[in-house]
Amino acid sequence: MIESASFDILPPMTTKGARIKQIRDKMQLTQQAFAGILGVSRGAVGNWERDQGIKEENIEVISEKTGVSYEWLATGRGSMDPNEVVAPPADAAVARQFRIPDLAIYGGMGGGGALSVMTSEKGVPLDPDDLRGYWTFPEYMVRAFRSLEGIYAWEVRGDSMSPTLAAGSVVFVDTNQNKLPPDDVYAIDYGDGLVVKSLQLVGGTDKALVISDNPKYPPFEVPRDSVTVYGRIVGWFQWRG
Missing domain, CATH: 2.10.109.10 (Umud Fragment, subunit A)
Known part of the structure; x- marks a missing residue:
């Protein structure tokens, strides 16, 4: 079942990595589960959250897979645009x-x-x-x-x-x-x-x-x-x- 997560409009975060972590935290996912949704390795997610190795195509994938605003994710401007964000089940066994x-x-x-x-x-x-x-x-x-x-x-x-x-x-x-x-x-x-x-x-x-x-x-x-x-x-x- 697809459900919409509830996101607040927050002031711009200082880094792309911090915004990526904010998305993951709001979706209540481990780095491994978040990586599975994006089709990347857990290590890649960990590097991104430390502001390492983030490419434009990575931002595009995260935006498309989660529905979060590309502009917000890339620049911190605007809101997360929560309407398309999919919240996984709370049960960790089926989160990915x-x-x-x-x-x-x-x-x-x-x-x-x-x-x-x-x-x-x-x-x-x-x-x-x-x-x-x-x-x-x-x-x-x-x-x-x-x-x-x-x-x-x-x-x-x-x-x-x-x-x-x-x-x-x-x-x-x-x-x-x-x-x-x-x-x-x-x-x-x-x-x-x-x-x-x-x-x-x-x-x-x-x-x-x-x-x-x-x-x-x-x-x-x-x-x-x-x-x-x-x-x-x-x-x-x-x-x-």
Whole structure:
């Protein structure tokens, strides 16, 4: 669950390191847990809090991962801008958590949706209207991934992938895996908009087989070079009625 932390508007701190420590203290995190959210080592956080080795890209990452004002963090001017700060659970055993952006788009499983979300270099949507929120996961659930950057969640509609994926399911798409092999489930566009389908390469040809799990939709072949692959589906969530 995403909750907003309560921050006071305080006079400018004297150093960047002191402001970084203030963020960590307000989020009630150890240096190790804070480092996990930022994707850096505990030692890096310790150095930053001592005003050592702080680069501009480090300030950008901290601002983007916590929602704190970049200007305040870099210069001490203004306020922390607390509206986007995420407070972790108080239980230290689950304090280190990881977030996946939930995009305000949808992938069809029959007729396709549209994908037109602009992101920063760090993968954060630039337009607030493109972001519905975040899915938050504890560390043990994401150990198979070196980083969650490039993984996004969005809603799927239609019944062509039923019963595997029901309408209204949320899929987690790794946009770093945007090539066809191996045979798997992908977010793609073969000319009919953004859809979620199983893909298989047809050996000895330049074709790919587009497969729906719902048997009422027969598979069909398309030229491989006509398929735009946005990413591989690495997980999904759906309620069971």
